[in-house]
Amino acid sequence: MGLMDYLKTQFLEIIQWQDDSRDTIAFRYPDEQKEIKRGAKLIVRESQVAQFIYLGQFGDTFGPGEWSLTTDNIPILSTLKGWKYGFESPFKADVYYVNTRLFTGNKWGTANPIMVRDPDFGIVRIRAYGTFDFHVVDPKLFLKEVSGTDDHFRLDEFADTMRSRIVSVFTEAIAASKVPVLDVAARYQELGEALRPVINPIMTSKYGLEIPSFIIENVSVPPEVEQAIDKRSSMAAVGNLNDYVKFQMAQGMTEAGGGGGMAASAAQLGAGVAMGQQIAQAFAAGQTQPASGAPGPSQATTGSSAGLPDLLSPADAAKALGVSENDVLSALAEGSLKGKKIGTAWRITKSALDEFLKS
DSSP: OOHHHHHHHHEEEEEOOOOOOOOOEEEEOOTTTOOOEEEEEEEEOOTEEEEEEEEEEEEEEESSSSEEEEETTTTHHHHHHOOSSOSOOOOOOEEEEEOOOOOOEEEOOSSSOOOEEOOOOTEEEEEEEEEEEEESSSSHIIIOOOOOSSSEEEEHHHHHHHHHHHHHHHHHHHHHHHHHHHHHHHHHHHHHHHHHHHHHHHHHHHHSSSEEEEEEEEOOOOHHHHHHHHHHHHHHHOHHHHHHHHHHHHHHHHOOTTTTHHHHHHHHHHHHHHHOOOOOHHHHHOOSSSSSTTTGGGGTTEEEEEEEEEEEHHHHHHHTSSOHHHHHHHHHHTTSOOOOEEEEEEEEHHHHHHHHOOO
């Protein structure tokens, strides 16, 4: 081997990285202790950035293209090395290639529940997971904060390094957005889009990354919160309680066939409406018993319906009329006193009792 052939084996004349993988983010060119020859060719392909590092300091950054390494093309490295009049001798420097293409479908998730403040339920523990896409926008910051001096930094290492950081940023973003837990479950896509402007500035400034797509696939809450959500859904499904009770009473009369003709059916419907109104009022007031001091069945004035509740039992009606309970039951059976039979029990409205007294 001649001297020139030997020298060629000691110098790097062409520097390039042909990426044959789909999971490499950063790659240090293997120089094998060789020096870079003056005028050497640096080839950077699309979706690549070449970053020079000299004695632990960042040098020049090269985008896609073919570059001839001369003093004019590497001004930062020239300053770091102290070349004043151009360089003729070979030099050593680390060359890192950073892949700037979009890496899609990366999974993220909360290993443990995170605490968020919710306007409906107060402090709530939630779990969440999904996917995100990313690409490197600041190679120097990415090399410094994420990949470090790793000579072959892959996606699996990135996932181990960044998963907890992504979750931390997500936690801060969801807290800042103040979106209620009830809305989170119904608006995954909208929430992901809304969180990106909050997440991206942090990811770019801290790690040199940009996230074009952040997808939330699921947000789960503790069982007790799920039960509260189910109860709210049930109440919303029922809607107006008064109308609901009226409907149920009408259904019951249709199924029973309604004995006593049209008059009896009308009286039954009136009783059902009054009963529905009374239940709705009690539900709205948060109680089912008469308030303290309100007249109850035992306080009814004999011989008159004044002071009686809207809905009476046969015993209450007997006290008001001053007769026996059997007399009231007989009047109900023959239809002269209008009432509604629910199961084996009769119920009489105050208006029906007034009509009976006037007849």
